[in-house]
Amino acid sequence: MTRLGDRVHVVPLEDERLARIERAIVAGLPARRPARPPWRAVAPWLVAATVAAAAVVAWRVVPRRAEATVAPVMVAAGHDGARIDLGDAVVVAGGGASFTVVRPGDAVEIVLAAGRIDLQVASRKGRSPLTVHADDVDVVVVGTRFSVARAAEVEVTVTEGVVRVERGGHVDTLAAGDRWAQPARIAVADPAAAPAAAPGGDTDDAPGARRDGDRVAGGVATGDGDAIEVLHERVATAPPDEPGGTGSDRDDRGDRGASRGDERDGTTRGGSAHHPAVAPAPPMSELERDIRDQPLARPVDIGDVRGQQALEVYTRMAIDETGAAASAGYYGMAWVQLDRGRDNDALRALTTYQSRFPKGDEGEAVRWMELRIRCLRKVDDACRRAAHTYIEHDGGDGPRGRIASRVTAAH
Amino acid sequence: MAVSAAYIEDVVLVDRCIGGEQAAARDLFRRHRARVHASLFRVLGGNRDMDDLMQETFLQVFQSLPQWRAEASLATWIDRIAVRVAYRWLRRRGPAPPPLELFDDDAVVPASLGGVRRQLARDGVRRLYAALDQVTPAARIAFTLHEIDGRSVAEVAELTGATVTATKVRLWRARRQLDAVKAGDPVLRELLDGTGGAA
Numbered sequence: 026m027t028r029l030g031d032r033v034h035v036v037p038l039e040d041e042r043l044a045r046i047e048r049a050i051v052a053g054l055p056a057r058r059p060a061r062p063p064w065r066a067v068a069p070w071l072v073a074a075t076v077a078a079a080a081v082v083a084w085r086v087v088p089r090r091a092e093a094t095v096a097p098v099m100v101a102a103g104h105d106g107a108r109i110d111l112g113d114a115v116v117v118a119g120g121g122a123s124f125t126v127v128r129p130g131d132a133v134e135i136v137l138a139a140g141r142i143d144l145q146v147a148s149r150k151g152r153s154p155l156t157v158h159a160d161d162v163d164v165v166v167v168g169t170r171f172s173v174a175r176a177a178e179v180e181v182t183v184t185e186g187v188v189r190v191e192r193g194g195h196v197d198t199l200a201a202g203d204r205w206a207q208p209a210r211i212a213v214a215d216p217a218a219a220p221a222a223a224p225g226g227d228t229d230d231a232p233g234a235r236r237d238g239d240r241v242a243g244g245v246a247t248g249d250g251d252a253i254e255v256l257h258e259r260v261a262t263a264p265p266d267e268p269g270g271t272g273s274d275r276d277d278r279g280d281r282g283a284s285r286g287d288e289r290d291g292t293t294r295g296g297s298a299h300h301p302a303v304a305p306a307p308p309m310s311e312l313e314r315d316i317r318d319q320p321l322a323r324p325v326d327i328g329d330v331r332g333q334q335a336l337e338v339y340t341r342m343a344i345d346e347t348g349a350a351a352s353a354g355y356y357g358m359a360w361v362q363l364d365r366g367r368d369n370d371a372l373r374a375l376t377t378y379q380s381r382f383p384k385g386d387e388g389e390a391v392r393w394m395e396l397r398i399r400c401l402r403k404v405d406d407a408c409r410r411a412a413h414t415y416i417e418h419d420g421g422d423g424p425r426g427r428i429a430s431r432v433t434a435a436h
Numbered sequence: 437m438a439v440s441a442a443y444i445e446d447v448v449l450v451d452r453c454i455g456g457e458q459a460a461a462r463d464l465f466r467r468h469r470a471r472v473h474a475s476l477f478r479v480l481g482g483n484r485d486m487d488d489l490m491q492e493t494f495l496q497v498f499q500s501l502p503q504w505r506a507e508a509s510l511a512t513w514i515d516r517i518a519v520r521v522a523y524r525w526l527r528r529r530g531p532a533p534p535p536l537e538l539f540d541d542d543a544v545v546p547a548s549l550g551g552v553r554r555q556l557a558r559d560g561v562r563r564l565y566a567a568l569d570q571v572t573p574a575a576r577i578a579f580t581l582h583e584i585d586g587r588s589v590a591e592v593a594e595l596t597g598a599t600v601t602a603t604k605v606r607l608w609r610a611r612r613q614l615d616a617v618k619a620g621d622p623v624l625r626e627l628l629d630g631t632g633g634a635a
Binding site: 028029030032033035036037038042043045046047049050051053054123125136138325326327328330334337338341342345350 | 443444447456458461462465466469473474477478481482483486487490491494495498557560561564582583584585586589600601602604605607608609611612627628630
């Protein structure tokens with residue numbers, strides 16, 4: 026199966042045409058140099074600490090509205106390094122370090138291009154965290170002292186407090202005295218190192234010995250197997266981050282809902298993999314099994330979303346749309362609620378559907394879903410009414426009709 | 437904010453553009469033109485009005501560069517402008533037949549297909565865009581960016597300035613419309629059902 030995008034090939038523009046477009050664009054640019062916005066009054070590369078300090082002063086006087094973003098200031102420290110006071114953090118840059126500081130809202134983002142920076146961050150209680158990005162590593166801090174270095178590898182050392190290191194979905198928490206290091210995705214030259222310092226050890230342990238998330242506490246990473254095992258153990262026991270891993274949604278769904286999902290589409294779906302049942306299921310009656318064996322019609326496709334998000338989409342559809350689109354929305358709502366083990370909410374959506382769209386496209390599916398919900402609870406009057414309704418509208422001759430007929434006769 | 441390896445280069449380039457350097461403007465255009473063109477092509481289905489759209493997009497980019505705050509990557513920010521330009525163009529144009537160029541241009545279908553399959557694929561693409569002409573511009577943009585340009589729903593939402601939920605509803609509307617058309621159009625059905633990402 027190919028993607029639709031693979032079937033539509035972009036026809037490139039000829040060079041002449043591109044050149045014409047380019048000429049037209051350049052000709053349309055303002056003839057005079059526009060005034061630079063205040064934040065760009067700072068030269069892009071500040072070569073010495075004194076210039077950097079001036080830039081930061083200019084930057085700091087910009088009012089800090091809660092939603093405003095003060096755009097980047099870039100700093101390149103000279104050979105002797107630089108000390109920069111950001112107001113709520115002090116950055117001491119090592120020789121040759123270069124980085125950019127951005128303030129989206131009340132957060133502080135520092136993008137480390139190369140070199141080493143030491144930071145002393147005032148408590149950020151009540152404010153967004155300060156984050157240092159080095160390669161694809163994010164170091165998130167709420168108030169502490171630490172350093173980040175980026176060269177052939179990214180290294181984080183914590184002096185005081187706690188920081189969170191995030192990379193590729195893995196999160197590590199470092200406390201004072203911890204050091205975390207791993208190869209950079211995009212290595213940059215270490216500006217403080219002599220040219221001959223890089224090779225040797227780095228190339229030996231780069232591929233396998235120090236993998237993603239490797240963390241070395243209170244010492245230097247050696248690629249030693251035991252150290253890596255310890256690390257993995259810590260990562261494995263950390264609270265899972267993924268939504269649905271241990272969330273309330275799974276609790277709500279329960280075993281019944283999960284097994285329904287599998288029956289319906291014949292697959293185990295992402296995020297709801299089954300584990301062996303803790304307690305054996307009670308024996309299932311033949312009627313109950315036959316009801317469960319009947320697949321439920323899937324609602325209209327809204328892409329790869331589930332749970333609350335899917336419910337929101339279907340609800341919007343039900344409320345905002347009219348006619349067939351609205352009826353599809355109500356059926357989708359019922360389907361999602363049933364999938365989450367919220368049978369009563371599913372029944373409410375089904376009831377609304379039947380009163381608003383007595384001749385809706387999903388009528389048969391709606392009536393079967395109601396029968397299924399009610400009769401899997403208990404074969405009582407409500408269940409039998411649902412079965413009668415099904416037979417009345419959809420007949421008693423098909424496989425489902427025959428099951429409905431058996432329900433009406435069941436005790 | 438999104439951080440990429442090209443982030444600092446972007447900032448420097450933008451700074452030079454704002455400073456009025458024509459060489460920087462050319463550089464910025466050349467860096468981003470292929471991606472912008474590809475996205476616009478997939479939204480519109482052809483190159484007929486591409487010169488105007490590319491010009492309009494990049495002129496707006498250069499006019500707005502002082503407002504770029506590095507909250508998004510430069511590429512995303514430019515794409516957002518391109519999508520806005522496409523949206524306005526689609527709204528101005530209203531329902532219309534797809535560009536004739538698309539019917540005749542062999543390059544619009546993969547070169548690996550031959551003979552009848554190639555003809556079918558070309559017809560399928562033509563019919564797809566004819567069907568998309570009946571879809572609202574917002575739904576068309578959502579569908580083409582997601583299903584054809586291969587962007588995630590979240591990315592589409594970001595580019596169009598809509599919520600993820602609204603984007604999903606737009607996708608759903610487009611799919612529903614295409615479902616209705618393909619029911620009576622075996623060529624379009626072959627195109628859509630032969631792929632994993634369509635209605």
